[in-house]
Amino acid sequence: xxxxxxxxxxxxxxxxxxxxxxxxxxxxxxxxxxxxxxxxxxxxxxxxxxxxxxxxxxxxxxxxxxxxxxxxxxxxxxxxxxxxxxxxxxxxxxxxxxxxxxxxxxxxxxxxxxxxxxxxxxxxxxxxxxxxxxxxxxxxxxxxxxxxxxxxxxxxxxxxxxxxxxxxxxxxxxxxxxxxxxxxxxxxxxxxxxxxxxxxxxxxxxxxxxxxxxxxxxxxxxxxxxxxxxxxxxxxxxxxxxx
Amino acid sequence: xxxxxxxxxxxxxxxxxxxxxxxxxxxxxxxxxxxxxxxxxxxxxxxxxxxxxxxxxxxxxxxxxxxxxxxxxxxxxxxxxxxxxxxxxxxxxxxxxxxxxxxxxxxxxxxxxxxxxxxxxxxxxxxxxxxxxxxxxxxxxxxxxxxxxxxxxxxxxxxxxxxxxxxxxxxxxxxxxxxxxxxxxxxxxxxxxxxxxxxxxxxxxxxxxxxxxxxxxxxxxxxxxxxxxxxxxxxxxxxxxxxxxxxxxxxxxxxxxxxxxxxxxxxxxxxxxxxxxxxxxxxxxxxxxxxxxxxxxx
Numbered sequence: 001x002x003x004x005x006x007x008x009x010x011x012x013x014x015x016x017x018x019x020x021x022x023x024x025x026x027x028x029x030x031x032x033x034x035x036x037x038x039x040x041x042x043x044x045x046x047x048x049x050x051x052x053x054x055x056x057x058x059x060x061x062x063x064x065x066x067x068x069x070x071x072x073x074x075x076x077x078x079x080x081x082x083x084x085x086x087x088x089x090x091x092x093x094x095x096x097x098x099x100x101x102x103x104x105x106x107x108x109x110x111x112x113x114x115x116x117x118x119x120x121x122x123x124x125x126x127x128x129x130x131x132x133x134x135x136x137x138x139x140x141x142x143x144x145x146x147x148x149x150x151x152x153x154x155x156x157x158x159x160x161x162x163x164x165x166x167x168x169x170x171x172x173x174x175x176x177x178x179x180x181x182x183x184x185x186x187x188x189x190x191x192x193x194x195x196x197x198x199x200x201x202x203x204x205x206x207x208x209x210x211x212x213x214x215x216x217x218x219x220x221x222x223x224x225x226x227x228x229x230x231x232x233x234x235x236x237x238x239x240x241x242x243x
Numbered sequence: 244x245x246x247x248x249x250x251x252x253x254x255x256x257x258x259x260x261x262x263x264x265x266x267x268x269x270x271x272x273x274x275x276x277x278x279x280x281x282x283x284x285x286x287x288x289x290x291x292x293x294x295x296x297x298x299x300x301x302x303x304x305x306x307x308x309x310x311x312x313x314x315x316x317x318x319x320x321x322x323x324x325x326x327x328x329x330x331x332x333x334x335x336x337x338x339x340x341x342x343x344x345x346x347x348x349x350x351x352x353x354x355x356x357x358x359x360x361x362x363x364x365x366x367x368x369x370x371x372x373x374x375x376x377x378x379x380x381x382x383x384x385x386x387x388x389x390x391x392x393x394x395x396x397x398x399x400x401x402x403x404x405x406x407x408x409x410x411x412x413x414x415x416x417x418x419x420x421x422x423x424x425x426x427x428x429x430x431x432x433x434x435x436x437x438x439x440x441x442x443x444x445x446x447x448x449x450x451x452x453x454x455x456x457x458x459x460x461x462x463x464x465x466x467x468x469x470x471x472x473x474x475x476x477x478x479x480x481x482x483x484x485x486x487x488x489x490x491x492x493x494x495x496x497x498x499x500x501x502x503x504x505x506x507x508x509x510x511x512x513x514x515x516x517x518x519x520x521x522x523x524x525x526x527x528x529x530x531x532x533x534x535x536x537x538x539x540x541x
Contacts, residue, residue: 003522004522006263006506009342009345009504009506010263013338013349014267014270016338017334020331020334020337024330030327031327032295032301032325033325034325085287085289088286088287090286191402191404194401194402212316212317213313214313214321214403
């Protein structure tokens, strides 16, 4: 027989943790956050370049600026991020800052839209996505620099955020709760199936197949070259029919 | 066969209060607390250098467990789960195969938190502490954590979301300042805090899905808690001291899925005869029938 005492067990437990983590760190297997490399366009004029549609809420403005060659000053000025640590700011907090704007949303998708507009890359935002009014002069200047028609800016929704933000939070919350089954960019295939949407109906909309349960519909559409905004309403219709 | 004097001599070398385990628990608790705070600081660009700023999800081995199905079917992690959770899951499984659920008894900061609350409860209720739940009810309630485990695994597989997050008191404890904790999480945390004043480790006993999974390893672990029938004086101190209320005094080898390998039963406070309850591999030597252990047969 071989017994093991308290002290020995403590050493073994600690050693196994330290060795296990240390070893996987050595082989670059220890990852505690999602890879911050956006998807690239697979075809067309921008093939091989990063697609703004894959900007995540956890990216910092500094990372977005570096990945897409957009000055952080432009990003921070456009979204009212006056903090001296603006480069560390993550778009996922924008929704909180600009919450309560009826009918529209300024959040991560707005940053995608801003970056796409700034760099001239194709991107279709969600229908409710808006930009703060402060983003307009920056984009206008950028459009002029790159010789793009300024009139194209009219297709974007700019909001006077200083006046419209700050609506009664309870009212905003009740509006949100009414849309518990709303198809959004982060909605996953797993959620849709759990809500009761038939997989074959989804597949019929998405070219004969669906993505993995863990994948968000938008991310999968980007990878498959499908415009999410083109199918979003159809998927929402499937969800609405469940009632 | 041991004489009284040899028993007493060995008893002096016997660990009385498991001080080392306490320090290991404090170490892991402080580490996780600091990393959680640093995660918040990191979001404002004020992270403490050197110290990890990983999210709690990245450091929870249970995240790896609930992601197995999604990883096999989709070759992807459940949202918020990363490679680190899988690696920790592997480390914990290795330790558990060897020594049983030492993660629960030595590492899990939420188990430690409940133990600390239990010390208050012990002061309040003295010997009545940890004896409030009727045995019949207790036996039924202990199956609850398997139901929780099944629910978490099935729902996580179906939705590819961390469904347990909404009610996870561990996440609530280490993120209460972040605004990311659901009301349901706070409610469960509050209930666990109150119950911990009456029952030792109530969440571990009745609701922890990870404890349920790890506890099954007690059925075939390499090093087991064993009672030496030759030297046991049948005082039942081990029964009274086991935080998980396992009837140790009638066991030869402890196979109860609730055992957390805390080694409390091997300490002097729970077993006055050294060498009678031990974490070991192999068997105790059986004494010949002609050599009764001083009438202390167990």
